[in-house]
Amino acid sequence: MSRVSTGLAQGLEIDCQRCSLALTRSHVVIGRGSTDAKVMFLGEAPGRQEDQSGLGFQGAAGQRFDEILQFVGLDRDDIWLANAVRCRPTVNGRRNRKPNPDEIHTCRHWLLEDIRRVRPELIVTLGRVAFESVTGFAWQKGQRAQSLFVEEFNLTVYPLYHPAYLIYRRHLASTYVRDLVGLRVVLGQREVPLREPTGPWADMQ
Numbered sequence: 001m002s003r004v005s006t007g008l009a010q011g012l013e014i015d016c017q018r019c020s021l022a023l024t025r026s027h028v029v030i031g032r033g034s035t036d037a038k039v040m041f042l043g044e045a046p047g048r049q050e051d052q053s054g055l056g057f058q059g060a061a062g063q064r065f066d067e068i069l070q071f072v073g074l075d076r077d078d079i080w081l082a083n084a085v086r087c088r089p090t091v092n093g094r095r096n097r098k099p100n101p102d103e104i105h106t107c108r109h110w111l112l113e114d115i116r117r118v119r120p121e122l123i124v125t126l127g128r129v130a131f132e133s134v135t136g137f138a139w140q141k142g143q144r145a146q147s148l149f150v151e152e153f154n155l156t157v158y159p160l161y162h163p164a165y166l167i168y169r170r171h172l173a174s175t176y177v178r179d180l181v182g183l184r185v186v187l188g189q190r191e192v193p194l195r196e197p198t199g200p201w202a203d204m205q
């Protein structure tokens with residue numbers, strides 16, 4: 001049975017002041033899920049809705065993310081879900097922006113804490129920022145859906161597009177489904193129990 005946690009190192013993490021994003025955030029979006037999870041999903045950074053709620057992957061990107069999990073045959077209680085940067089980066093407190101290298105480097109402290117405590121066998125990185133934060137390697141074209149062993153953590157990374165990328169690029173859904181079929185194989189090799197694919201993409205295999 002999985003142990004479901006609302007987050008690790010909560011007391012320290014939810015009050016974190018390690019970088020200037022602390023000045024403008026509403027909530028630190030801490031990692032959540034099962035502390036027994038073999039697989040972690042890692043996003044980029046919170047947006048407005050995540051900042052307001054304190055929960056990862058809300059709104060349209062959250063809906064795409066839940067569709068991904070439905071297809072893979074997992075739910076949020078089966079995995080560990082976190083972001084590379086845990087406070088919302090903004091332009092003048094209004095628009096979302098990508099986190100900068102200093103913010104990614106500073107917040108990596110909390111990613112390492114999650115890896116140390118959850119000890120996942122696999123991290124599914126969602127987008128370039130998440131991939132580079134875990135591996136320390138620059139993203140290369142063609143990296144997507146290629147397993148990469150990361151010696152520093154003794155685990156494998158499986159990179160995917162960020163779910164938000166699909167919101168305005170529905171034509172990429174069939175590519176994404178192929179990548180998720182590959183992910184199901186990788187998870188099966190690690191004996192992660194998976195349900196049959198469901199959700200809107202289940203008929204696209």
Ligand code: SF4
Pocket residue numbers: 013016017018019020021022028085086087103106107110
């Ligand atoms: S982004 Fe990360 S390092 Fe910066 S204040 Fe938030 S939790 Fe701390």
